[in-house]
Amino acid sequence: MKAVLRQSALLLALALLPAAVQALYLRERIPWQSRVAESDLVEVETARAWGANVIWVDARPVDEFERDHVPGAVSLNEDRWSEALPQFLANDWSPEKKIVVYCSAASCNLAEDVARRLRAEAKLPNDIRILKGGWEAWLGKK
């Protein structure tokens, strides 16, 4: 058992080296403190102040969107991504506008996933933000 523990300790230590090198190499690109970089978030008040210069994207499931949503928001979620994205691009998207994506609350990840896909897959050039606190925050500031 002693040999097993010694070997394990060696493996655990060996893995530290490349991990540390990678951490140094990627230090600028890793969001160390929070899952979403602060620069990708927007407060409700700020987004509201942008007025008509914003496209609101609701990343929640359709039934929640249908119950209530930010006025003028478009439903675009991962469940029906392949059908909803072309519709969004054809009917709602504009290159000059900012895009604010929201889901139900601060703890949900749907808005983050949709925002990431809009940047990475749809390759939209817009300023794409995630609403801080989500739908709950919007209701709170109503």
Next chain:
Amino acid sequence: MKRIVAILIGGLFIYAGVIKVIDPVEFARDIDNYKMLPWPVGVWLALYLPWLEIFCGLALITRVLYRGSVFIVTGLISLFIIASIVAKARGLDVSCGCFGHASQHLNFSWHLVLDFLLLGGLLLLWKRPAAVA
């Protein structure tokens, strides 16, 4: 038989490690989805665990530090099974991210089947110390 199992598990761990090394932030998000650890801890784990998987996989295949790697890999799989069950019990719908986006197509039951198969294979390796280096 034991040699084949060691190579299969080793290869699987190298594959799983390499996929996650390429995008550690994505893996950090997968860890964060379990809602068990603070984000900064998850980030450090996301940077560290893939390399540990690669080293353990190499050790299983080359038989250098073999028993240590069987020990660690068994621990990792056991921890992962517990974390998956706890997440499921808490109603979290998580993709483990074990094999990058490929694992998103596996549902919870298949993840568990795969994990228990791996655990069975590892116990087989663990039980026969006479054949190890």
